[in-house]
Amino acid sequence: MTQRSALMARRPLAAALFIALIAPGMAFAQTAKEKALEARVAELERQVQLLLSSQQQQQTQITTTQEQVTQVQAAQAAKPAVPAGKQPIQGTTIMTAANPGTTFSYGGFIKMDAMATDTSDGRIADGSSGRLFYVPSTIPVAGAGADGGDPYADFHAQFSRFWLSADHVTDSGDKFKGFVEMDFFGGGSNALAGNETATNTYAVTLRHAYVSWNNWLAGQTWSNFMDVAALPDAVDFVGPTDGTVFVRQAQLRYTQGPWSFSVENPQTTVTPYRTGTRFNSGDNALPDVTARWLTKGDWGHFTVAGMVRQFKLLDETDTGASVSVSGKFNLGKSDDIRYAVNAGQGIGRYLAFGVGSDVVTEADGDISALDGYGGFVAWRHVFSPKVRTNLMYSASHFDNDAAITGFGVTERTQSMHANVIYSPFPKLDLGAELIYGQRSLEDDREGDLKRLHTTVKYTF
Template sequence: MTTRFASMTRRPLAAALFVALIAPGMAFAQTAKEKALEARVAELERQVQVLVSAQQQQQSQIATTQQQVTQVQATQAAQPAALPAGKQPIQNTTIMATANPGTVFSYGGFIKMDAMVTDTSDGRIADGSSGRLFYVPSTIPVGGAGADGGDPYADFHAQFSRFWLSADHVTEGGDKFKAYIEADFFGGGNNTLVGNETSTNTYAVSLRQAYVTWNNWLAGQAWSNFMDVAALPDAVDFVGPTDGTIFVRQAQVRYTNGPWSFSVENPQTTVTPYLTGTRFNSGDNVAPDVTARWQSKGDWGHFSVAGLLRQFKVADETDTGAAVSVSGKFNLGKSDDIRYAVNAGQGIGRYLAFGVGSDVVTDANGDINALDGYGGFVAWRHVFSPKVRTNLMYSASHFDNDAAMTGFGVTERTQSMHANVIYSPFPKLDVGAELIYGQRSLEDDREGDLKRLHTHVKYTF
């Protein structure tokens, strides 16, 4: 358009020059007119140049404006939705500046408030212990004749609130990497001032999981390969049917290929001394705990079998043990499922029910002997609607103690029953209540009972 405009404005100038060339005879007779004509031509040329310059400047400004608009639109498309008036963006640069290019960052977790009222038959669970925060069978008090638990007692806390961070990366060659770290606040107080319920209820961050995966390999702290996390029931309590549940997180190296997984994991031996009953841990192990798992899954649910081999060592004394776990989930239509586990073995104590039984016991000569134990659970889950679901659970554990070595003050068996209702008024928000009855029995048949109403409010993000 600019070229056409300039061409049109030059035509009067060409006509004037033509007239001057074909009429030379008139030049000397019309000198004054010629001078006036030349002045007019010069003025026309000046005006044409001004117009052309203005047109070019206008076109340049339009192009610059269009480029700026395109850049703004591209920036807005790459950013989240516009923030409300007065709000500033939280992050305006890359969140993982030193990571491999293309790394995907994820963050999540939940806020969970637990409130419970507990009634124990043979004395109170010690204030500040884990048994005041969730169901731990080994903390149920067992007293002698005439023991009295007194009045019920209440506990409120938010220590199981959790967060996790994940960084995932895929190389050009297709190698998959993942770094994952997870923590909650079940780590106790930092000191005697802040770590109590007097004023601030401040608790320390507690490491749950921290591992890296490379294709089929995992290295770091994670759930034990001997534990079937997918079979755990939908509980209000931290675990629920704890008595018969394998529950261990620890450092390990794991290899997974299809339905098979194998691991070597951190060893530790729990020991009941000869006739004293005061248990302790031994870290003298040389060989790691070794596990293997096979799992099959489909629309019907999943089924899994796992094996465990262990070495026990206290000073120079050693023994070995082995255990097996069968677990899974079976879907009964769209609204119901059954979850279960059966666990048994020699030296299974540390892995079962938060270590309610020992791995080994020492005899009069100082030798160690692995203890037999077994336990399991079954749970039924029914979904009434997208907002309401309920769960019924039964769980138990049993240990074959030799009273001639352990004495009569050790735990022989535990059991519990749970019934809950969980209401979700909005997605990711759960409001639940669970009734719990638990019992712990000693080798001399003394028993202690626990009755608890456990409620929670949980929001997952």
């Protein structure tokens, strides 16, 4: 074999040996790369799983949020709409114990009264109601030679009041209402209260407290025998008190269209035989029964009411019936006439804060209803949106039998009122009223009252 041939034979062998030597390295390199790739793939898979899990959590949160938004929207839709331009006080109902959808309202007024009074026959007792507003029965009557002394002044804010109302309408259209109203015309609750020495503190007193359900009403409010809508625009608490039916008491009332009927708390005021004094018996067994018919329109309103009562003192009883005709008649946009005529047997407790008695006792102990009547007329004129004035006349009369009642009982009262009320801003009233009142007894003795009554009243 030549040298060239030997060299050619060794070349494949060298190549084989070279391949054999580098093959394990190449295999090792391939294995490390694959492992690195596998690690990267595993990391990518882990990151993808994290992304998928995060996306699922976000989707769950979005779904939960959408459900909550839907619930809030449904709850808001069930609530009464907030008037345009106004914001709700809070996001949830203020009446947590009421039926869902119940609306709450609050209102009232602050009223400060200041008055100067001159009475002909002595002063009205300090602390009595007659020092706070016009009460005919408190006008002193002392007879010839009596001297009323100098005029005297009183300031107070006891007729400030507030009310709370809860109204609800069911899905079927049933209407419910709960209403409470209070003022501060009452006695004090401690030794320093209810007097003018230091604190002038007066207790909260109940005016109205009733619930109504559609046509039914139960609780304390104005008597169905009283026409509140006919009351004049007075600076005084009532104004033409002498001829006004004015009673608030517990009752059950039903109203259907123009008709309303009620059974109300009974009470009998009694004048004992020949004493001239008066007391409440509290012996009644049957309620006072009333009925009213009302018609109204752009012209005003007109109403007629009737009442039947039982009077009782111990075992003695009597009955009586009364009637009231009242209304308001509009004389154009700036004027109206308001009026009432009331008469009946045993009407005393209902008329003029009880200026007369319901019944009198006779010598043998029997009781008999006392006839009485009264009324008022008032003219209201509006000069402008800020200024208005009212003129009023009112009177009451009782048919006492002096042989039974004695001569010291009230036979008649009357009063005249003239006022001007200025409202510089809506809901703010500044008023002044001149009052002349007179009370006459059965023996013809008379006493009179002259008063300038001013007020500042803000309604909210």
